[in-house]
Amino acid sequence: MSARPPHAPTKLELLELLAAIGTAQWRDFTATAARHGLTATQAKVLAQLGSGPLPMRGLADRLVCDASNITGIVDRLEDHGLVRREPSATDRRVKNVVTTERGHETILRVREEMQATHSALDHLDDEERATLHGLLDRLRPSMESPF
Amino acid sequence: MSARPPHAPTKLELLELLAAIGTAQWRDFTATAARHGLTATQAKVLAQLGSGPLPMRGLADRLVCDASNITGIVDRLEDHGLVRREPSATDRRVKNVVTTERGHETILRVREEMQATHSALDHLDDEERATLHGLLDRLRPSMESPF
DNA sequence: TATTGTTATACTCTATAACTATA
């Protein structure tokens, strides 16, 4: 009987619910990535590269972490043959990171499994999904992360 | 003009939006905890102890991680004087973890700052908050984590 | 001078396996 709160929830209640869902989401994402031999961070990087190559620095911006971390993360992805470093044609300092064919297929499979696994969303009808999407979208201040 | 999607969002769209918000939420939580000298995990443990002591094993269950990790996490919290280990009166194997006065105050301050910082929720009125809460609550399959 | 990527370093979190002391 917890489908609807009797009164307007407090800010803290909503924050904690969001946090709980965020935690669970990350846990699910981690588990799904692991089933494909990836860590959550590696899967995230692969997802970021879905719309095209990015320089190391660009990846650091998307992951919101220090640039020095990217070296190791991309190293490990490269070791697994999922990604390649290519020199930029216009700036000899930058290296563009590109997914290999195998990297592309891998992230597609992770995405598919995410959809298949997350049955929670199946409990909402189209109108409810639209409403939720609208509300969540307004909640997002300046979050870029597609994953 | 992205307040409402023109059509019912796909499952993948909703999943990615949830993931984005989850990531941002965790990032904010990490930053807030850091301002109080804590890691996100440490703040999470402290939050779990808000409603009373828990055995090490109980903490592992709440954090959904292996029990061996809890030793180090509680060690560090104890080093900072935020938590204490107390022997159970009924089972000499178990140790109950209790917040110290300072630990209690710290987590209260973290919670306060979370509310003060998260201005995104201020853009929703009471009815919208109630709607969002209701939808999110139905999304949660078996997530316990209060934080 | 500023920026890109890297290295070195240290800390935290994570899982696995083996151990102890209790139950």
Added chain:
DNA sequence: TATAGTTATAGAGTATAACAATA
């Protein structure tokens, strides 16, 4: 036998600081 907590170990992510190459 099973459970609670610990230790040892290894891998991954994170930040800071310093560096070389390039802009």
